[in-house]
Every structure is written in structure tokens, then in C-alpha cells.
Amino acid sequence: MAKADVRAKLKDIRIPxxxxxxxxxxxxxxTDGEYMQKHITDAKLVMIAVPHIPNYRKSSRF
Numbered sequence: 063m064a065k066a067d068v069r070a071k072l073k074d075i076r077i078p079x080x081x082x083x084x085x086x087x088x089x090x091x092x093t094d095g096e097y098m099q100k101h102i103t104d105a106k107l108v109m110i111a112v113p114h115i116p117n118y119r120k121s122s123r124f
Contacts, residue, residue: 066098079105085114 079102083095092109099107 067102069097072098073076073103075102075105081107083107083109085109086111090097 079098081095081098081102083090083092085092095107095109099105
């Protein structure tokens with residue numbers, strides 16, 4: 063898991079990004095989403111109340 067920390071590379075992302083953060087999702091927390099939004103130039107943070115797999119559990123939002 064140590065190699066999964068890519069925070070230093072976020073500044074290199076040069077395309078628009080939508081960050082999904084689940085209010086009930088413990089792996090990518092809202093705090094993580096806010097961090098990513100702050101460090102990616104053209105990022106939008108969307109928070110949804112889904113514990114896991116938001117595109118499956120809230121498919122109508124996709």
C-alpha cells in the first residue's frame with residue numbers, strides 16, 4: 063500500500079477531474095477528496111452518501 067500514495071503527483075494532473083467522495087466511505091474520505099481538489103488544478107468535488115461503489119449503488123446519479 064505504500065506505493066498507493068500518489069499525493070505528490072496530483073499537481074501534475076492537467077485535465078478536468080471529478081472527485082467522488084462518499085460521506086459514508088472510509089477509504090477515500092471527504093478530507094481526502096478536499097485534499098485532492100485543492101491539489102488538482104481543474105477538479106470538482108462531489109460528495110454523495112454512499113458507503114461503497116457509488117456508480118452501482120446510486121446509478122441514477124451517473
